[in-house]
Amino acid sequence: MAIYIISDLHLSAANYDLCVAFDNFIKSLSVNDRVVIAGDLFDFFVGIDENDIAQNSVRDTLKEASAKGTRCYFIRGNRDFLMSPEDASYFSMLLLDDFENIPTPNGNFLITHGDLLCSNDTGYLRFRKICKMGWLQSLFRALPLKLRLTIGRKIRNKSSADKSMRLLTDRIYEVTVPTVDQYLTEYGVSGIVHGHTHVYGRFENESPVCAMRFSLGAWGSTYSYFRADKNGIAIVQKNIDLLLPDAKKKKKQHP
DSSP states (O other): OOEEEEOOOOBOGGGHHHHHHHHHHHHHSOTTOEEEEOSOOBSOOSSOOTTOHHHHHHHHHHHHHHHHTOEEEEOOOSSSTTOOHHHHHHTTEEEOOSEEEEOOTTOOEEEEOSGGGOTTOHHHHHHHHHHTOHHHHHHHHTSOHHHHHHHHHHHHHHHHHHHHTOOTTOOTTSOOHHHHHHHHHHHTOSEEEEOSSOOOEEEEOSSSSOSEEEEOOOSSSEEEEEEEETTEEEEEEEEGGGGSTTSOOSSOOOO
8 A cells, every 4th residue: 555645636627637647647646555645736716617628537546446445645736726525525536625734655744735834924824814715715615606716716816816926935935944853843743745846856954853844746747746655755756748648658667
């Protein structure tokens, strides 16, 4: 049995190839494997939409995986913080807390989306705190789906516009080590796996508290995952074409 962690797939009907890639990735897993989707599964999520091609694809993929014995868990990201336990169940996923402690051969690791680690991004954290208010979420979910989709697209478009204006040297949107240390100390571990920043990499000994930090990249031209099994742990990034049926390869390759 192996545990896989992925994040930041940003699936949508507009980029259906990624839905196909996700389906093939899940199909490649073995019976009894576990996969944790650490947020931002969809480009944005404002509730179940039975007419959404990406949602239907994910539901079919994970329903088939669940029947095979592959279990899927979900941690909310900044694009899908409205995912409820019932919504997760609709997709054959079990909703986890914002931080989850998992065992590996190299000790326990903390799993999270990563937005809470970017403590310099105070504007977003204020927005997140407001959106997490139960009464506000209940009010939003009571709105007609069409209106929720309109609001969701506007928020998503604004976020994309803001992102395009960021400088490569802008540290506001980076993980801050003291914040990582704070959560590692709280949960009594020395390693963490996260997404959100879209910066793929393995970082060791960033502080006396943080022995290992694995940062997952976003799915696009490449895909990445963290794997833990009896042989150890690894973070891997590969070309997305390996997960697409029209990719030319001599033999089937495990992702």
